[in-house]
Amino acid sequence: MLRLTKFYCRSFDLDSLTIWWEIDDIINLTDDIYAYEFTLSKSEAQTGPYDIVFGPFQNIFSFRDSIHPENHKNRTIYYKLLIKDKRNQEYREYGPTAQIPEPNLEALEIIRQEDVLFRGFTGRKWYVFPRKTFGARCHCFNKVMQRLEIGNCKDCFRTGYLAGYNSPIAFYAQRDPNARQLQKTPDMDHTVNLAQLRTISYPQLSPGDILVDSENHRWVVIVSTPTQRLGYDVHQEVTIKELLKGSIEYLLPVNDDIKDVNSISDRRNFTNPQNVNTDFKPNYLGDQPDGILY
């Protein structure tokens, strides 16, 4: 199987992005290069959905993607390369890569240590729906007036782009308890719940993304501020705002296993094993099942 040693995406041009890759020791390659097919695909979010931009093709090691959507400051385009051996249908996928700096060892270690902190101690499980910033327009979008015609459209969730959001990603994050405020207006009372959330650099959170916590409170990202090591994001401080119950964003489906409560219960904290038996471990209420409130 061919092995990639480099897979980069760079450009100093607004009209295109150049993606290139290198194969391990191609000079002395004894294998038949024409036995392999390459397919390049791209997406706005790291986890997809990915669309094929080029391929399948053979014996080509760079591609200039000129079908590059209009410029947007918070948008990163991710590329994946699929290499398939035509003889035995074996394949290997590389990526995603994007036009972002390479992390050095310190950055990777900072991320690893913070990841342990969020997963094992201070963080809880969250889901993010990355908002689409380009794509096929929804039927509710008036192209002449450049605005949405329906406020609660179920096909785009108020974004104007079909499906509205990219594939959701589960991750661990710590949210500060927020002040519960009430804003009184002559017509109705508004509850304003702003909060601060922090997580590692993945998944990258951008304004407009929808966050879902374990209790199905849904939030929208207002501001996301990264901490960087040599240009590479290692940490994110995020200001989020809770959505009103009944907002169209509450229809975004989360298809995770709701019985997997290990991630939200207190007992996920790391404990050193004291014996080799796996006996039933009573919780702090005695032998009450987990999940009982008092």
Ligand SMILES: [Zn+2]
């Ligand atoms: Zn729509």
